[in-house]
Amino acid sequence: MKPVKFLLGLVLGIIIFIIPFNQFQPSPLASVKEIPVQLDGRKKPLDTVARETVIQIHGKAKYQTATGEKLDYLQTYLSLWFNSRDWNQEPLILFNYRPLKAQLGLDLERKYFTFAELMQSSLSSTILAAKEKQAEDIELTRDEREALTIADRLALTVATVSSDRLPLVPHPNDIKGKWLEINDTEDYYSLSAAETIKQDYLELKQTYRDRPEASANLEKIASQLRTDLANLSPQVYPPKATVQKEVRFYRLHFFANAWMIYGLGFIGMLAVLWFKSFDFYWSVVGIFSAGLIIHASGFMQRMQIAGRPPVTNMYESVIWVSFGIVAIALLFELIYQAKYYLLAAAPLSILCLILADSLPAVLDPTITPLVPVLRDNFWLSVHVPTITLSYASFALAYGLGHIILGHYLFAPQATAKIRSLSKWNYGVLQAGVLLLTTGIILGGIWAHFSWGRFWGWDPKETWALIALMCYVVPLHGRLVGWLADFGMAITSVVAFNAVLMAWYGVNFVLGIGLHSYGFADGGSEIIVASFVALDLLLVLLTAAKYKGWFTPSDKAEVRRQEIIPFIKNS
């Protein structure tokens, strides 16, 4: 190890995270963002409420108004909250599903519609029909499910525009007590105290409506409102630092920064491989380490905010797996200095993080309270991370498998390199098998306590076992010589589909079983399926070339003979 070069990379990565420096300065509307709200079973800053609301209605955090003005989530939310625009005519509501748009006679090419447009369409009758079916427990069609999603967006819009119902007033003494809206302050507190709060609130509203851009004014009044609210019940009102931590967590974009740093590391590693003179291997390792530290600290912060291990929904497991991929790769890299571990890890980890960042509708990043079955359980908090870490190992093997297949496809003469790659890949597969076995067994122990049985052939259990066997069987085949390096590379790629099924497919494709709290409405099956199909095609192509299926047998023989002397000579 070369410490100086390593530190160089580490520092470079961290500098990338820190720049731009202004993100550490207080934002002009900090006090507005830091007003706590009690919503969805926890206290969160208004900043989070604003982001979640705008993302749920609009699908993304930025909004362009009818007049072309660009608003961020907070500006959009404040404008909704204080009703400073004609929200009937603003194209805010996301409506993506084309068949339903066609059925309602809406413009197929448009993604965003105004409230008025949707209310005037025949959408309401579709929604009504869907709700009736839902009440009678009849399975909904895709159209109806989409209509209900739109209905939720419409309802949230109504609930946000000009609404005074946000629970901003703390409970007088119970830390878990129900908060009230501003107008009901006198239910908990004296009339004079209520009057002060209402005055602050009206002033905030008025100031925003008069001059939304005057952030200094807004800031002053919001700060006053926050102070007055805090004084009502100082024991219950969350301390400023807690709220700031969450605001900061979102502002610093740990996960987005992490993938960009991994991206830089990836390019660096390619340079190290291609240019012998570019002797910065340890700096690249340093960059990856910096990325991993940032990734991990983001994870830790999310854990502190949620008050639990963040491994209970798809979003959190995707973030954790992407962390695991790089962490395992880095560990192996430190042992073998193979270069290829990080090279294989980076694209997969980046892909996971980008998906997690850009599909809030599928991978919901909202921090919500846990369902009872997942609460306070030691075995759960070790079972899930272990099993998902095994998925990360197999993802890494999947990446390495592609690199090996790529060599077979484009550089079959590089047998020595293929040999080393295969050895490294085998090490990752071993780690994966150990982790997955441990994870499955820990799951059994959790099931023993939660459901009363160690093993019950629940689909998620079964698929985890199938995935394990999909790796174990080829590993055994290798022992008797049925599979060699090429076979193991194919295994790394093909068997990963079983992992995908266990991880994602059981929830999204089968949609049954006891693990239903991880379920969500996917709709992404086609994309995933076509990706898998393409990948398998690539495997087939490589296999065809390796086995010489498309070359006449004598030619293949000739080529093999050409290769063998080459090997002997080299």
Added chain:
Amino acid sequence: MFNPIVRFIGSIKLAVPLLSTIIAILIWATFYESQVGSTTVQQEVYKSPWFGALMFMLAVNLGISALSRYPWRGARKVGFALTHFGLIVIIAGSAGVIHLGMEGMLLIRTDSGAGDRLRVQGDLLEIINSAGEVEQGSVFIKQDGSVSPKYVGGLELEAYTENAVQEIKIAEGGTVKNPGIRLKLASDRMGQAIERTLAMKPDVYSKVGLGPAVLELVQADSEQELNRLLHPQTSKGHPWGELEIATASKKRTVDVKANKSKTLRLGELKIAITGFYPDFRLDRNQQPISASEDFNNPVITLTVTSPKGTENWFVFGKADFPPVHTLISGESIDNLTLAYQVQPPEETDYFKVITTEDEQLYYAAKSSTQFKSGTLTSGQTIIPGWADFKITLEEYLPHAQIQRKIIPGINEQEGVPALLVKTQSGQETWLPWGQASVIEEGDRKIYASFSPKLFPIPFGIKLEDFIVDRNEGSESVAMWTSKIRIEDSQNNNIEQRKVWMNHPTWYRGWKIAQASWNPGDLQQSTLQVKREPVWITALTWIGSALVILGIAVMFYAPALTRKLRQQSATKELAIATEENTADKLPTKELTRIP
């Protein structure tokens, strides 16, 4: 030592195809499960003998392969043996968990006693044949409604329905006197004719509603009663009844309907009738509501104001319920009595057939326009004045008898589950779920009961309280907890325990865990009660530990031991070199010794 067959059974050449087959079956089973449901797949695949055989074969393969490599020299072989034996232990343990555990659900309520009968998965068919022999058999209903097994206790199980209904037939043939009538109603204008049969006993069959009109069979026990029925008095004209208000000095009676929402005065009192509830209840928010339009529990609510104070009153139509009054403000009001009387409204249109002790028949027919009455004989036709309906007495049944028959219902919402069985002679009978039935086959009687499978546990569990914690400020549930009391009469022991999600309690080898709850009824809780022999739990845990340890040893111990040996070898040789400096061995060579 091993002959070739045994060697093959313990070989990878068997293991790989066997495991591949199991993978294929499991993949298929999960997709099949998403179509037919878990219980069916559990029954048809995971708990089936053939799947068990496959698992057994795997265990044998694992065992022989591990044994055939004895003695296990080196870390790799030790790890290999640990893993493979561990897997056998896990397979045995898991099979035990699935097949030998006893598990059931126990629904208990805070307002009822302790429960000690577990509801076990599946149903039970119990048969007592004419010779008095009892036979029992588990019945399993698949999601598609098919039944297994095919035969229990000589009966063939043919079909199953979720919604069987009872068909009632009233016919002559009873042994005791019980008047019955068969009426035909015909309307030319509507082009329809329907028949209705009524019987005096049981009560429910003496009356039937036909849209706005009612057909009724009435027994007149005296001349007076007969007279009242044939010549009813016209209604008193107080549809919502009358309220009698009395103070120390004054008294007044008012019609409720006419004075609703008006303020009445009596001396210095102001009395406002604020509400009328024919079927009074308090809803969840303690607000008065009427559960129906029927006069089951008529109540009026009033606000009474005196110069000194205001009170709210609830006055009950039922004579034995005294009024309830609460002070709203000021001082309470003395010396006020309120009494409320109300008669249920009469049916507007009816056709009554009246029988007397001496089996004489009369009729009384009322429509919105007219009233008719007179004697009635078989075959006589009456025109009651409901549109152009004609009512004919088709038949008089002096010994009416109710014949019940279970048939599959047409409406999917109604009815109870039932099982169709066929006797050896071919007679088919539907057995309703949860009731004992009699199958009559000639003069032989077979008693059969199709019922939930229950399992008695040696102690009772009483729900003392059910606590639902919600996430702050929202309705979503954070946790639910059952406070239970275990009542063990065998050991004279009573204990209080708490069970919540992921935190079960154990009592005498039984695990009691929170399973589910009913959001609409917080007085009940469903517990999962389970017993699993300790050795099975031990097997799974030991197997688990062996497998994890085994894999770790197999994969990582060889490299570690190599490294350790290398280090110690280097050290020893280094010492040796120091001792024999004369030899001057180049150290570079030494480190290469494996």
